Amino acid sequence: MATNLESTSDSLTLANSRYHGLTEEKLVEMYRQMYMSRKLDDAEINLKRQQKIYFQISGAGHEAVLVAAANVLKPSYDWFYPYYRDRALVLALGMTPVEILAEAVGSSEDPNSGGRQMPCHWGHKDLNIVSQSSCTGTQHLQATGAAQVARIVEAVEGLKGRDDIQTFGDEVIYVSIGDGATSEGEFWEAVNTAANMKLPVLFMVEDNGYAISVPVSVQTAGGSISKATSGFENLFITEFDGCDPIESYAKITEAVEYIRAGNGPALTHAHVVRPYSHSMSDDESMYRPESEREDDAKRDPITTFASFLVSEGILDQDEVDALKKDVDAEVRQAVDDALALPTPHPDTALDYIYSHDVDPTSSVFATNPEWDEEGGEKTMVDLINAAMRTEMRRDPRIVVFGEDVADVTKEEYLGKVKGKGGVFKVTHGLQLEFGSDRVFNSPLAEANIIGRAIGMATRGLKPVVEIQFFDYIWPAYMQLKNELSNMRWRSNNNFKSPVVVRVPIGGYLKGGAPYHSQSGATLFTHIPGLRVVMPSNAADANGLLRTAIRCDDPVMFLEHKHLYRQTYNKSFNPGDDYMIPFGKAAKVREGNALTVVTYGALVERTLRAVKQTGIDAEVLDLRTLSPYDWDAISESVKKTNKVVIAYEDNMSWGYGTEIATRIADELFEYLDGPVKRVAALDSFCGYHPDLEDRILPQIDDIAQAITWLDAY
Incomplete structure (x- = not known):
């Protein structure tokens, strides 16, 4: 040489x-x-x-x-x-x-x-x-x-x-x-x-x-x-x-x-x-x-x-x-x-930030559920797995990979042991059904997962990849922000990378501490070209993931860890073609006294807070954070004239701040009180439950905000 x-x-x-x-x-x-x-x-x-x-x-x-x-x-x-x-x-x-x-x-x-x-x-x-x-x-x-x-x-x-x-x-x-x-x-x-x-x-x-x-x-x-x-x-x-x-x-x-x-x-x-x-x-x-x-x-x-x-x-x-x-x-x-x-x-200037041909906010993605009641109610983990399984059967282009997502790494063990299927078991059994060419483990390197997925998607595959914990996504941030999100735009629609990135996120784990409880969705919702989804229940997770897979844009699919196996958000399987359009909030409680805008793990906490106060509050579950349903927010605020925004991220610079600012900017004349925010302290999440409870927004915090604003 x-x-x-x-x-x-x-x-x-x-x-x-x-x-x-x-x-x-x-x-x-x-x-x-x-x-x-x-x-x-x-x-x-x-x-x-x-x-x-x-x-x-x-x-x-x-x-x-x-x-x-x-x-x-x-x-x-x-x-x-x-x-x-x-x-x-x-x-x-x-x-x-x-x-x-x-x-x-x-x-x-x-x-x-x-x-x-x-x-x-x-x-x-x-x-x-x-x-x-x-x-x-x-x-x-x-x-x-x-x-x-x-x-x-x-x-x-x-x-x-x-x-x-x-x-x-x-x-x-x-x-x-x-x-x-x-x-x-x-x-x-x-x-x-x-x-x-x-x-x-x-x-x-x-x-x-x-x-x-x-x-x-x-x-x-x-x-x-x-x-x-x-x-x-x-x-x-x-x-x-x-x-x-x-x-x-x-x-x-x-x-x-x-x-x-x-x-x-x-x-x-x-x-x-x-x-x-x-x-x-x-x-x-x-x-x-x-x-x-x-x-x-x-x-x-x-x-x-x-x-x-x-x-x-x-x-x-x-x-x-x-x-x-x-x-x-x-x-x-x-x-x-x-x-x-x-x-x-x-x-x-705004051409090709997203696909011109496939619009995941359209009615095409609004399908009716076909509930499988005989199969019993399923957890969010069950129905996310079911969505991936049926979509992989439908579309051979889908490949699933990440850290520990396969059942086994050594193929000779496949079918002989129970299998890993992710640290939360969300991908369990997929490798057994679809083989190691479509479901496989990656090195412990987050940029490696996203970068390789971009290359595969550019050539026509449909990667649905997993980052094991949101807290460790940061080595991949360069790939996510500067590569994945703008491939279509920067190439003037000559190339695209419609990758789905599944990410367990959030706190309320009792022991999650600073590095297993992070909730920084706003660091992704501000990126043009990237769809960001965060379901609060099993049925929505199933329908929204199917929309994410079938749409033609890159999607950050945020799965709240605390919600994975809760009994209150279980659902019957809504069927193999169930989809929910992006940018369509769910009105989970009708009301007239005030509006609470929320998402993720705080949906259930908000409903309990409303019940605790006895106040006739309307509750909106955003479901998708980018795009978000401004029409639903606007309609509700115009009706109730008061609004609380509850979000798990830090109070300062958090996701809810953008919603609050837009309400003040565009709906000021409809307001009968200040826009109230309930969020986490500007702190890291502590390990001891007493610290975590103080740092993250609780039911009592939401109830107090609702009571205060109702009396304003």
Whole structure:
């Protein structure tokens, strides 16, 4: 794997066979692609200086290895998760200069994002280039999830040959990263999972020595990511001069052959240069001495490869100059064409936050229950499990995974032991019925669960995943907020990720303490693109989960742990097609004196508080928190003229504060008293029951608020 990283036009590697099987015509084509990429960089820099675009970040110095990769891999066959330096890759895969520049000018015709993302945030549906965000490293877990899809399709009856899930059996999932972003934990999670599962992922590390101003010596112990990853079983590793397109082609070919043969993933560690600053917002002369930059310039592939073609007699200098002249003219025309493209209309800003085709708030999702009274009343756990079971029978695209959700991890034990099925037994028996290809355990890594689910959903599967406790969801917050929620919007509806994320949440556990009692729903309800659901009873949990699975948006399905096995919220099974539209509150008690708006575990506590006071209060159970039923709230407040909002989250900055503010803003003239909130203290939840009772809102707290407001 050792290579001479000082190669120039006089020392390009020609081992094995002349040019490693590349024809002279192909070498010229590769140089043209490399030079085109560089000139597009230069064109954008010029446009930025003229204030005709708003940002620029270059792929300069990375062209050789990226063009080589594109010529090994197959567009529209393999899948691609690039990063912002990968201009030469997407160009060589088939993206046109105008399409590349369309993103720079922010055109509505831009196939990458329709003017919604910064330049070099690649995405092209026809070429299988999945929409890229600005977050470094997050795409690796998505690529790992995408790499499971072919394996699942092959194993699951009913998935083979479907038009909506394109697989070829031996496809490779390309994902790239800079040397700095290899410090991200999600990179290591992805490599670990891909190696452990022998997934067909090509990890491309483009090592230019710097993460903005921080050198690789600070990022990576020993200064080499290929050495740092050498202990992973099944991972093919090769390190080479990424400024040499021929050597890069040979090394990547070897890696891809290893992957396509089913041996597992590969990591290609390419040493490249960065002749321009990190971006036009950066000035590398402030932290890199001139001597170091001069050394990089000697390895610049645009210079060295042109010299090589001349020295080999493949082109003479006049032909090189003619090629450059032709590319320069093409780029100038592309610039003119891109500047003439239309820009997004301001009224399209809200387009594609959610699906335009499937509306889970519509009457389509309002179905009548068909109660199974012979089966007896069931708990919330029972009916959530039943909803997943019937939906998995209906739709073979559904896969269920998370920590401990399978009955067993070792398949030979399946059916021989009772099975785990989640720490709350919600998924018990699903693996036994549907097999280990559809129900399986994940590593103990929350970002891993969400990131892989995004990759699967992007390619057409329907993941219904579990985060074991809401309290531990935070490693996945980057994936949830910056990746899952906006995949559709940022790609201008070219890609989507309709994942359902089930999350046990909340307190009232008598011993839950700070790390098993959290209730921060507002940290998700403020995210556009994410539906947030929180049922209070078994029947609603069944119907709302079915809606979540059948809708086409990402859904956070919050399951209050305290409600899982309560007797007061049990129900008969409402049937295999029972659904409840999102954004439709339930009026659980009719009244005229005042309104109480609540949800989750506080629904039952509110009903008991109303009974305790004897006051004729109306009680609304929101059921879904985003969207929420403003019409029901408005109608009730206009009738009763007084309102209490009861929620389990902290009083300050909590979910109920938004409802209270909107009522004060839009319904002020209907109010005969202040908007009253009942919520948890601005504290963590204590372990001892006396502490928990003081911190979380109790029946007496709600009753006191109702009594006070009624008398106001």
